[in-house]
Structures are given as C-alpha cells and as structure tokens.
Amino acid sequence: MSDVFNLLLFQNTLRTATPVVLCALGCLMTDQVGIMNIGVDGMMLMGAFFAVLGSYLFGSWVMGLLFATVLGVLLGLFYYVFSITFKSDEFIIGVALNILAGGLTVFLLRTLFGVKGSFSSPGIVPLPTIHIPWLERIPLLGPILSGNTLLVYVSWVLVAVCWAFLYKTPLGFHLRASGEAPEALRASGKSPERMKRLASVLCGVLASISGAHLSLGYLTMFSENMSASRGYVAVACVIFGGSNPPRVFLAALLFGFIDALGMRLQKYIPSEITSMAPYVVTVVMMVAVVVLRQRRQAARERAGRALDGR
Amino acid sequence: MKTGFMQSIRALIALKPRQKLTVQYLLSLLIAVLLAFLVGAGIMLLCGYDPIACYAAMFKGALGKPRAFGNTLAKTVTLCLTGLAMSLAAKAGIFNVGGEGQLYLGGLAAAVVGARLNGSPVWIVTAGALLAAIAAGGAYAWLPGVLKVKLKVNEVVTTILLNSAAIYFCSFMANGPLKTAERGIASGTDAITQTAWFTPLIRLSNLTTGVFYAAAITLLVWYVMTRSTVGFEMKMTGTNERFARYGGIRADRLALWGMVFSGAICGVVGFLEVFGLHHRFLTTISSEFYFDGMLVAMIMRYQPFGVILMSFFFAILNIGGSAMELSAGISSEVMLIVQSVIIFFMAAEGGISDIVRRNAAARRVRRNARRAQKEARV
Numbered sequence: 001m002s003d004v005f006n007l008l009l010f011q012n013t014l015r016t017a018t019p020v021v022l023c024a025l026g027c028l029m030t031d032q033v034g035i036m037n038i039g040v041d042g043m044m045l046m047g048a049f050f051a052v053l054g055s056y057l058f059g060s061w062v063m064g065l066l067f068a069t070v071l072g073v074l075l076g077l078f079y080y081v082f083s084i085t086f087k088s089d090e091f092i093i094g095v096a097l098n099i100l101a102g103g104l105t106v107f108l109l110r111t112l113f114g115v116k117g118s119f120s121s122p123g124i125v126p127l128p129t130i131h132i133p134w135l136e137r138i139p140l141l142g143p144i145l146s147g148n149t150l151l152v153y154v155s156w157v158l159v160a161v162c163w164a165f166l167y168k169t170p171l172g173f174h175l176r177a178s179g180e181a182p183e184a185l186r187a188s189g190k191s192p193e194r195m196k197r198l199a200s201v202l203c204g205v206l207a208s209i210s211g212a213h214l215s216l217g218y219l220t221m222f223s224e225n226m227s228a229s230r231g232y233v234a235v236a237c238v239i240f241g242g243s244n245p246p247r248v249f250l251a252a253l254l255f256g257f258i259d260a261l262g263m264r265l266q267k268y269i270p271s272e273i274t275s276m277a278p279y280v281v282t283v284v285m286m287v288a289v290v291v292l293r294q295r296r297q298a299a300r301e302r303a304g305r306a307l308d309g310r
Numbered sequence: 311m312k313t314g315f316m317q318s319i320r321a322l323i324a325l326k327p328r329q330k331l332t333v334q335y336l337l338s339l340l341i342a343v344l345l346a347f348l349v350g351a352g353i354m355l356l357c358g359y360d361p362i363a364c365y366a367a368m369f370k371g372a373l374g375k376p377r378a379f380g381n382t383l384a385k386t387v388t389l390c391l392t393g394l395a396m397s398l399a400a401k402a403g404i405f406n407v408g409g410e411g412q413l414y415l416g417g418l419a420a421a422v423v424g425a426r427l428n429g430s431p432v433w434i435v436t437a438g439a440l441l442a443a444i445a446a447g448g449a450y451a452w453l454p455g456v457l458k459v460k461l462k463v464n465e466v467v468t469t470i471l472l473n474s475a476a477i478y479f480c481s482f483m484a485n486g487p488l489k490t491a492e493r494g495i496a497s498g499t500d501a502i503t504q505t506a507w508f509t510p511l512i513r514l515s516n517l518t519t520g521v522f523y524a525a526a527i528t529l530l531v532w533y534v535m536t537r538s539t540v541g542f543e544m545k546m547t548g549t550n551e552r553f554a555r556y557g558g559i560r561a562d563r564l565a566l567w568g569m570v571f572s573g574a575i576c577g578v579v580g581f582l583e584v585f586g587l588h589h590r591f592l593t594t595i596s597s598e599f600y601f602d603g604m605l606v607a608m609i610m611r612y613q614p615f616g617v618i619l620m621s622f623f624f625a626i627l628n629i630g631g632s633a634m635e636l637s638a639g640i641s642s643e644v645m646l647i648v649q650s651v652i653i654f655f656m657a658a659e660g661g662i663s664d665i666v667r668r669n670a671a672a673r674r675v676r677r678n679a680r681r682a683q684k685e686a687r688v
Contacts, residue, residue: 082654086660086665087664089608089657092605100646102643106641228474229473232467239464272482272485276475282471286464
C-alpha cells in the first residue's frame with residue numbers, strides 16, 4: 001500500500017480540492033447574503049470552457065483566466081438580475097443555469113471546435129506551476145507545498161482574504177448584514193440589494209475561476225460535463241463549514257483527500273466505487289455536522305434554561 | 311448560525327405550492343416560449359443556419375411520421391412521470407432532486423429481479439420487477455427524507471449528492487458483479503425474457519404498452535393530489551403550515567411520504583425504460599431525464615394537468631432537436647438552450663410582471679399629475 005499513501009497523495013489532494021475550494025468560497029459569499037446558489041456547478045462548467053477558449057485562441061493562460069473572470073462577472077450579474085431584481089426562485093434559476101451550462105458548452109464545443117465529448121489541443125496553454133524555493137527546502141512538506149499550479153496558491157490566499165473581508169472590513173460587515181438583517185442595513189442607509197449584487201458577482205467570478213483550474217490547471221482540456229457535480233459538493237462544503245472560509249476550506253480539503261485517495265486506490269478497488277466515495281462521504285459528513293451542531297445548540301438551550309430556573 | 315440556506319428553503323416551501331396556474335401566467339408562458347424560440351433563432355442565424363428550416367425540421371422530426379410521433383409520446387410519458395414525481399414531493403413540502411439516482415436504482419432492481427425470474431409466468435416477472443423498482447426507488451428517497459424530517463439535513467443537497475453515488479453504484483454493478491455474459495453488451499445486466507417485453511404500440515417506435523402503467527400512475531397522482539384527503543392536507547400545509555399543524559396535520563409525515571412516493575415513481579420510470587426499451591439495465595438508461603421532468607414541474611407550478619401538457623411540448627423540443635441535428639446539421643443542444651431560456655423567463659415571470667405593472671402605474675400617476683397641472687393653469 002506504500003504506492004497509495006505517499007507524498008503524491010497529498011499533492012493530488014491539493015489539486016483536486018482546489019476547484020472545490022474556489023467554488024465553495026464563491027458559494028459562501030452568496031450564502032452570507034441569504035441566497036442559495038446551486039448554479040455554481042454550471043458557472044464552474046462554463047468557466048472551464050471559456051478558460052480553454054481564451055487560452056487556445058490567444059495562446060496564453062492569462063487570457064484564459066481573463067475570459068473566465070469576465071464570464072464570471074457576467075454570470076454573477078445575470079444571477080443577480082434574475083434572483084433579486086426579478087425575484088425569481090433561486091433554486092429554479094440555479095438548476096436552469098446548470099442546464100444552460102450543459103447545453104451551451106456542448107453546443108459551443110461542437111460548433112466552434114467541431115468535436116464531440118472533449119477538446120484538447122497542444123494550443124491550449126495550461127496554468128503555470130510555481131516553485132517556491134524557500135518552501136521547497138522544508139523537509140517532508142516542501143514537495144507538497146511547492147510546485148503546484150498558480151490557482152492552488154491563489155485559493156489559499158483567497159481563503160484568508162475572504163475571511164478578512166467578511167469579518168474584518170466594514171464592507172464585509174454590510175454584506176453579512178444584508179443576509180441576516182436586511183432591514184437594519186437599509187435603516188442605516190445602505191442598500192442590501194447592492195451588497196447582494198456584490199456577493200453574486202464575487203460568487204460568479206470565483207466559481208468561474210474554479211472551472212478554469214479544472215480545465216487549465218488540473219487537466220489541459222475541456223470535456224463535456226467536466227464539473228461532475230463538484231459545484232454541489234462545494235455547496236455541501238459551505239453548509240458543513242457554516243459559511244466560514246477557513247472551515248469551508250478544511251471541508252473542501254477533506255473532499256479532495258477522499259477524491260485523491262480514491263484515484264490512487266483504483267488499482268485495488270473498482271474505479272466506480274472509488275468515484276462514489278467522495279459523494280457518500282460528503283453526505284455522511286453533512287449529516288454528522290448538522291447533528292453535532294443541533295446537539296450543541298440543544299445543550300446551550302438547556303444550560304440557558306437551567307440559568308433561568310435559578 | 312448561517313441563514314442563507316435555511317431561509318431560502320423555508321421560503322421555497324412556504325411560497326411555491328401556493329401558486330396557481332392563472333390565465334395571466336399561461337399568457338406569460340406563451341410569450342416566454344416565443345421569446346425562447348427567438349433566442350434560439352438568433353443562435354441559429356449566428357451559426358449560419360436557417361432558423362425556419364431548423365424549426366420546421368424539429369416539428370417534422372417530432373410529429374411528422376407515426377414512428378417519430380410514437381417516440382415523442384414515449385418521451386412525454388417519461389417527462390410527465392418524472393415531473394409528477396417532483397410535483398408530488400414539492401406539494402408535500404420537500405424537494406426531491408435525487409430522482410435521477412432513484413430512477414437508476416429502480417431500473418437496476420427491475421432488470422435484476424426480472425432476469426432472475428426468467429422462466430416464470432410473464433405476470434410474475436413483470437410484477438416482481440415492478441415491485442423491486444418501487445422498493446428500490448422508494449427506499450433511496452426515504453433516506454434523504456428521513457434525514458430531512460428527523461435531523462433537518464437539507465434534502466436538496468443530499469439528494470443531488472446521492473444521485474452521483476447511485477449512478478456510480480449502478481455502473482459498478484453493471485460492469486462488475488451483475489455484468490451479463492452475453493457478448494456485445496458493453497456494460498449491462500442480463501436480459502429479461504422476451505415474452506415479458508412490452509410490445510410497441512406504434513411500429514418501430516419507443517411507445518410501448520408501458521404507457522398504460524404510466525397512465526395509471528398519472529391518474530393515481532392526479533387523484534391523490536387533487537381529490538384525496540392527503541391532497542387536501544398537502545394544500546393546507548402549503549397554504550398555511552401553522553394552521554395545518556393546529557388542524558392536526560403532521561407535516562413531517564406528509565413530507566416523508568411525499569418523498570418516498572416520489573422516489574417510487576422514479577423507480578417505476580426506470581422499470582419502464584428497462585421493460586419497454588433496453589430489456590436489461592444499461593448504464594446509459596437515462597440522460598438526466600429527471601432534471602428535464604423537474605423543470606417541467608417547476609414551470610407548471612407543480613400542477614398535475616399542466617405538467618402533462620408541458621411534458622408533451624418539451625418532448626417535441628427534445629425528440630425534434632435530435633431530428634433537427636440529423637437533417638439540418640445544427641447541434642441539438644441548441645434546444646437545451648431554448649428550454650433553459652423558457653425556464654429563466656418563467657421563473658422571473660412574477661418579478662417581471664410586477665415591474666411592468668409598477669412602471670405602468672407610475673406612468674399613470676405622472677400623466678394624471680400633468681393633466682391636473684394643465685387644468686390648474688387653465
């Protein structure tokens with residue numbers, strides 16, 4: 001089993017977790033303003049396609065990322081207009097967005113590139129891998145932490161940035177308030193709608209970028225439905241991380257670990273079973289976290305009642 | 311405690327089933343369909359295709375020949391059943407997004423039991439497979455249902471994740487322990503005996519005697535939702551949950567049973583696919599059939615009659631889309647785009663018509679004010 005449990009396992013964990021981390025950070029933004037965006041899966045898929053398109057057309061990964069970012073802004077605005085301005089059901093909009101993503105990417109794949117299934121070409125420039133000399137020198141951890149693609153590091157930075165933004169800046173405070181107490185925010189002269197728009201756009205960009213990592217960092221190709229429900233896994237991570245960036249990050253890492261472990265176990269266990277594992281584990285984790293949280297709350301209430309009784 | 315998910319779920323449950331199909335809503339639907347077709351035409355023009363020829367090919371491909379018409383009807387049946395499954399759960403106050411997984415498991419169970427019973431009288435094969443499919447689909451829906459009702463775990467996310475788990479599991483079974491020894495079958499189970507196959511109603515089409523099962527289920531669901539006590543309880547819970555609770559309705563139990571029946575219907579869809587079309591379980595048994603049906607149900611606000619009609623329309627888009635790809639050359643996914651545009655517009659219908667009405671009212675106020683000013687001057 002030493003070919004399963006080795007350094008590569010942890011490297012793979014980081015690689016597979018990153019799209020989920022980025023997507024979950026986006027999803028968390030909308031969750032903070034009280035919107036449940038399950039359309040992140042579609043946003044991820046479209047981001048993956050447009051990143052490949054940009055990279056292929058201009059022969060540069062920068063353009064790939066730029067394409068994904070611009071698309072993310074547009075998708076975020078689109079989502080905002082439908083779910084807030086037009087007061088549509090977020091759930092329906094999310095599902096419809098995922099269906100649109102499936103249809104649009106396959107349609108464009110066939111119309112622009114004339115291929116079915118997947119598109120790969122030497123013309124697609126992948127995201128650069130980054131070697132950090134001082135990190136590399138750390139024994140054991142060095143090879144895991146260094147030599148990853150750009151977005152892996154970006155995602156780590158973003159976890160900290162998102163946390164600081166949400167909990168340490170006035171804007172983040174307003175953003176959270178627009179979800180928890182929109183009327184109070186309005187009374188203080190700020191518009192909850194604007195906060196929701198901001199969250200939507202951030203979500204669109206992060207989800208779309210997570211797709212870019214999928215198609216330019218993880219693999220160098222686009223294939224039909226390549227997001228493979230990772231967006232939904234991100235939603236689950238947001239739920240069991242309680243919308244708190246560092247906790248959501250840990251949840252996504254756990255998913256990545258199981259996914260990576262599964263891939264490395266394929267020699268011993270049929271691949272269908274190992275592919276199944278992350279989804280099953282995610283469900284089990286979600287149940288466990290929800291139950292624990294309720295227990296804690298119940299305990300707190302009991303303690304409160306005991307105090308009142310005195 | 312983070313509010314987003316809980317809030318939206320509560321809002322979903324509180325709001326959705328109360329809506330009805332009004333004349334205004336149906337008019338909006340017509341406009342949405344026309345707009346979506348225009349968007350589709352725009353895409354076709356951009357890609358250098360003639361939209362009129364494409365749409366003509368689509369309608370001809372879906373309705374032109376008896377065989378095509380049969381396929382369209384068969385597709386209608388699938389969409390209608392999955393749509394009703396979604397509606398039933400939604401009306402009971404719970405969202406079943408896991409129908410795809412329930413369908414797969416139902417199909418697998420039907421195929422395995424059906425093949426085991428080969429050699430028995432046909433009615434035993436059919437009944438055994440049907441029961442197995444119902445049990446498999448129902449049980450797989452019961453799990454997220456119980457988690458939701460007892461532990462308050464968000465059912466939307468669990469059902470979606472359980473979909474992937476079920477599909478991988480079925481694919482494992484069909485490629486591994488249950489793989490048929492027959493040659494030329496890539497990943498499938500043993501075939502059921504030919505005498506048990508449903509007979510086609512229209513030659514060479516996918517429309518088989520399975521349609522009678524579908525009709526029976528449709529009738530049953532319609533009766534339960536609109537005529538029975540359970541349906542009344544669903545309506546009460548949807549209208550005013552607190553009042554319903556004081557009236558002695560147990561919303562939890564209602565939601566759980568809604569989920570189980572929804573899963574059972576999805577299981578039956580799997581059974582129908584196996585006995586009507588593939589005659590064994592294949593890993594390609596469904597391509598997101600449940601999601602199509604779910605959207606039909608959402609567009610028609612979970613009203614059984616509306617779901618039946620809309621299923622036919624979406625079946626035309628679906629079957630016609632493939633025919634259009636063959637004859638006009640444009641990728642059939644353009645119809646998926648058209649469908650999602652319809653859904654976007656219909657989801658936004660309330661908001662858009664509110665905005666239109668508000669603007670009209672504002673204009674009226676302004677006009678009256680101007681007139682009053684003029685009169686004052688005179």
